[in-house]
Amino acid sequence: MINVNELTHDYGHGRGVFEVSFDVDKGETLGFLGPNGAGKSTTMRHLMGFSKPQSGSATIDGLDCTRQSSEIMKRVGYLPGEVALPDGLTGAGFLKMMNELRGGGIDRRAQELLERFKLDPSGSVKRMSIGEKRKLAVAAAFMGDPEILLLDEPTSGLDPIMQEEFISLIKEEKQRGRTVLLSSHIFAEVEALCDRIAIIKDGRLVSTVDAAEIRHGLNNIITVGFENEKDFAEFGNGSFDFRLRDRSSLKCSVVVDDSDINRFIKAIKRFAIRSFEEHSVTLEEYFMHFYKSNKTFGGVSYA
Ligand SMILES: Nc1ncnc2c1ncn2[C@@H]1O[C@H](COP(=O)(O)OP(=O)(O)OP(=O)(O)O)[C@@H](O)[C@H]1O
Ligand SMILES: [Mg+2]
CATH class of the missing domain: 3.40.50.300 (P-loop containing nucleotide triphosphate hydrolases)
Structure with a gap:
């Protein structure tokens, strides 16, 4: 039209x-x-x-x-x-x-x-x-x-x-x-x-x-902190949709959508975990990042 x-x-x-x-x-x-x-x-x-x-x-x-x-x-x-x-x-x-x-x-x-x-x-x-x-x-x-x-x-x-x-x-x-x-x-x-x-x-x-895609895809970012570098590295080499892998804090942030949640839970069960956080990214955060950074979501890190 x-x-x-x-x-x-x-x-x-x-x-x-x-x-x-x-x-x-x-x-x-x-x-x-x-x-x-x-x-x-x-x-x-x-x-x-x-x-x-x-x-x-x-x-x-x-x-x-x-x-x-x-x-x-x-x-x-x-x-x-x-x-x-x-x-x-x-x-x-x-x-x-x-x-x-x-x-x-x-x-x-x-x-x-x-x-x-x-x-x-x-x-x-x-x-x-x-x-x-x-x-x-x-x-x-x-x-x-x-x-x-x-x-x-x-x-x-x-x-x-x-x-x-x-x-x-x-x-x-x-x-x-x-x-x-x-x-x-x-x-x-x-x-x-x-x-x-x-x-x-x-x-x-x-x-x-x-x-609809934004609403859905952004609601599932999970940040996991590991006890040691070995576990951090092993998980970090897995096949997930990583948003962040930060060696200094031993934290990984992963986009986990509903179809992938079981595989994700199975994977992290094998490691020694210090912290676990689910981060809900709102449309507002999504766009604020864009406003500030001139980047689309794909390249942005969430710590
Ligand atoms: N007739 C004009 N002559 C010169 N510059 C213009 C003219 N019209 C728009 N611009 C410039 O083009 C750019 C875009 O302006 P526009 O009004 O389209 O922005 P906008 O996205 O609507 O912003 P806002 O959210 O502030 O309303 C601005 O830098 C503005 O100064
Ligand atoms: Mg305007």
């Missing part, structure tokens, strides 16, 4: 997006994750046709994001990362304007959302709080019940109750088969909503991972 192909826009000094490629299937929610300045909003702006790629291309449901951007504006619900609302309008006035831009006659959904998010649209947008502006932008993005949603840090600025409300809204939209691209820094949100996660850093896509 969304296709980004070698998208490149170089703003100089290493800034911008470089050869970014990914797809979002119909009905899928792709999380778009990466540190500040990584290129998430830039990619989304290109998808909406607000910026033109220097090379590469992007399409949404077959429509070219640059050449057919007015068509895309009608079809896609976009929640910008930074909401800039025109001064001198009321909330209702803004929604009316957006409604007209998107073809008109479609404001019932916006009305429902204003009620759901408890926002009175009669006040001037200039006087709205950050969260109120975000709520108005959410209503505008969902107006017309679009099949495709591009949501750039959708819950930033919302209070915890409204964040929860928003997460249930997206869950409902997922159930209705919507296609969603969602950028976020909130790992819990990504974990709750996304089917796959694309990781971007310094304008380049580093990897795309299956959310």
Whole structure:
């Protein structure tokens, strides 16, 4: 449904997006994750046709994001990362304007959302709080019940109750088969909503991972400390998926998934063991490592 192909826009000094490629299937929610300045909003702006790629291309449901951007504006619900609302309008006035831009006659959904998010649209947008502006932008993005949603840090600025409300809204939209691209820094949100996660850093896509795989594979790191070097070395030469073998502390960390647990227990029974720790790696730790170290999980040591 969304296709980004070698998208490149170089703003100089290493800034911008470089050869970014990914797809979002119909009905899928792709999380778009990466540190500040990584290129998430830039990619989304290109998808909406607000910026033109220097090379590469992007399409949404077959429509070219640059050449057919007015068509895309009608079809896609976009929640910008930074909401800039025109001064001198009321909330209702803004929604009316957006409604007209998107073809008109479609404001019932916006009305429902204003009620759901408890926002009175009669006040001037200039006087709205950050969260109120975000709520108005959410209503505008969902107006017309679009099949495709591009949501750039959708819950930033919302209070915890409204964040929860928003997460249930997206869950409902997922159930209705919507296609969603969602950028976020909130790992819990990504974990709750996304089917796959694309990781971007310094304008380049580093990897795309299956959310279920991460959740599963990361929960089973076991660190075993041995009494002596001989046992440490013998175990350390075995055929396990080692994350760490540290001779000074005589500790090995191993990824043990459910299918391998019996073999692992049999193996360690033969050795003199000083300590045993199960380390649950959360999605947050996984991504913090990535944010800090520019490495994917495979190369990271957990002591
Ligand atoms: N029009 C522009 N002119 C010059 N530089 C730009 C322009 N647009 C974006 N950039 C640069 O491109 C980089 C990516 O910015 P972008 O807003 O896409 O980051 P982001 O991943 O959305 O970050 P954040 O998490 O902070 O929202 C930044 O270094 C930014 O300064
Ligand atoms: Mg951004």
